[in-house]
Amino acid sequence: MYDPRSKELDRTLFSLDVVCTVAAFLVAFWARNLLLPEAGQLNLYSHIFLLPLLLTLLILFLSYFGAYQNPRYATFMGYAWAIFRGMALTIGVLLSLLFFLEIDYVSRMVIIGFAGLGFVALVMVRAAMLAQFRQSLQDGSGALRVLIIGTGERARELARNLHEQAEWGIKIVGHLDPESQRIGSDINGVPVIGNIDQISQCLKSNVVDEVIIAIPRSLLEDAEHIAHACEEEGIKLRFMADIFNVQVARVSLAQVGNLPLLTMEPVAQDESKLFAKRVFDLTVTLLAMPLVLPLMAVVALAVKLDSPGPAIFVQQRVGLRKHLFPMFKFRSMYMDAEEKMKEIEHLNEAQGPIFKISNDPRVTRVGRFIRRTSLDELPQLFNVLRGEMSLVGPRPMSIRDVDLFDRGIQRKRFSVKPGVTCLWQISGRSDLPFEKWLALDLEYIDNWSLWMDIKILLKTVPAVLFSKGAV
Template identity: 40%
Template sequence: MRLIYVLDALVICSWLVGASGAAISNAKVAHLAAVAMVALLWIAVLSLKGARQSQILGVGSDEYKRVLEASLLTAGLVAISVLAIGEPLRAELVLLGVLPGMVTICLERWLLRRILHFRARRGAVLSRVVVVGAANDISYLVRQIRNKSASVYEVVAAVEDTGTSLQLPGVFVSYNFDDLDSLIEAHGADAVMVAGQLQAGSAAVQNLGWDLEATGTELILASSLTNVAGPRIKLRPVEGLPLIHVDPPSFTGTRWWIKRLIDVVLSTVALVVLCPLLGVIAVAVYLDSPGPVIFAQRRVGKAGEGFVMYKFRTMVADAEQRLDELKNFNEGAGPLFKLHQDPRVTRVGTFLRKFSLDELPQIFNVLRGDMSLVGPRPPLRNEVEAYEYRTFRRLLIRPGLTGLWQVNGRSDLSWEESVRLDLYYVENWSVLGDVIIMWHTFKAMVRPAGAY
């Protein structure tokens, strides 16, 4: 934590001093004081926005969001002061100081996150936790922590309070709630995480919080609101009763139009920039095997409406006709058909699939409005016919060229995990989240996993 304070301060001071170089060289005391005040304001706003809270460090996009919000608020306050005061404040402090400094702080946090993940692979974590709750809740929570938050939390022990058999590799499991204090001490835990409803009821959570006060151990409650992210959850205490308000997901309004504008602009730019590459791939597909260069397939889009999705052909021309003879060898999850070694895939197709280059023609679908750059995976009609009730929520927004499924393993995902990721995106999408997913997609293309 202290390292983050120091690094933030160094970045802020460096950019503000650099933006005010001319004035400082003339040793204007008033301007030096103004620069110092802006630096202190920026550091304070970062703290007020919670950009250094341990709960958000190392995982998710909330850390970056708070840095951006705090920096833009600082820029706004400085801009207003420039208009109101003039000298000694200058517009350069915003244009050449705060705005590029904001990007640098995000880069600093990204680098720290990489270091944190590197250390996590060698056993270093921010918090060691003991998980308490029912068997199913504990298993799900531990699995998600190991998959998504391994650099932040390490589950060192668990207390299963219903007496059900629970097996967690590498984790000591107790079935006696009275063992909690000794487990915390024995494993050096600094947090207790409650997974779902305790058998003893809500009073047990309150009593647990009181018991942990003396030890300085943090109490963390895992929300039972599956797939609902923090920004949609608001706590409103009414007469001592903490009520949780859940905002509905957003599928209209300004953010929705911004998402569409980004789709149009970036897809247009991508088509112009990638035109030579698209030409090279088209020639390679044409020369590799007989058949059309583009594979057109009916998919299901927003609100269940069908559309034609385009891809570079990666299989032999009669692949659809040969599907029946391979169905008994299906290795895909749920209603998906996948084979690690599909004999219908061509030589060029193998390369294109590995680096997701076969998906590039879908940029035309994005420009047309059939798809978005980021969204749920575009399903086939037979997949939709096998959907359960909740799975239909995938169709509330346009399917994506990429998405959480693309950057979390693709074909290596189970059907349940693929659905969960898509539903999470539908419920909690944001413009900044889309940008982060696109960045992770680029990394996934460079270092592919689960693509075949």
């Protein structure tokens, strides 16, 4: 998102969504009392408590499905489909919570009525926004006027990208060049209107919204003069940040005191989508707990009866950004398994840094069953609740395995939270070589979406039931 007006539009759209959501809920409540008086009058205070949860879920899902996509790249039908999915998922989660928590005093008719009214209101807001945006593009009233410092290939590439990506339209006022002899020439039809020393006069003589520096590092000493000129005229100054020849996913600027810090991230993940992932993890895990806890009690008892020692095995694993955390599992091996590791290291059947053998003598009778059915992984749901793991993500690895990594790219898997299940889990598990395992982890990191998480979770069930590739 280049144009700051897009952020302003996002804030406006968010505010309108909140207002429309609250209004639709109140209208649905009023309509229920008006149309069905014989069923009894509902108490507003018994329903109003739903609004914070309703707003949180709806805004979260609207954001995830693209209801806040920039109007330059969106269509009316695209917005309508995003709102429909966001609303449907919100209502689905809300009704599920009411059912599991046995809350009977909340009218389902109010919720269904809200869904219809809210959908229509949110769609109408975006229809009006699209019409206003397209009118602005047509008459050019919203075009951003930019002065580019530089005439080289970087400046030409910048001009091309601005025309392609400036959401509200772009008007390049001109170029300034360090060399005076280039004044009067043109760059892709845009004139060179002066040299860098003339920037103050150029800013006074032209309507300029922004100045962008696109000159090589060797000429950056001229930037101070440019910055002072922009400061005097009250004009925003930007500079191209590709001053290092590295590939990054996102560049951002932060400030510590008076010092600006340029941040280059090799893996860029949208904070709102990460928040949606966290809410999804917590919701699914908490809803699953009434079913999972009795099963965990049975497994724990079986482990205790089968061999001496605690039912839960805790091991330090390498998590997000290589921070260590205690991972919980049901114990599937005898108590002296760690000590016997060196004795059987030569029997390793897996390639790469991982250790796997099909008939590990350290595994107990119950351990073989719970490993084959992945029941030993159930306590990791507590790691999910603690925020150390996600339901879906690269499997957490032991310190031993990580110490054996021989390539830097293998550590990219630590840029996201480890997961209870992953692409590896549904693609063959222990049958896969380590290189394929790593490739699947990197594929997940580069292409992650909430919908991908849902598909992996759904595919995990048959993979576990049929024990495909389990050791």
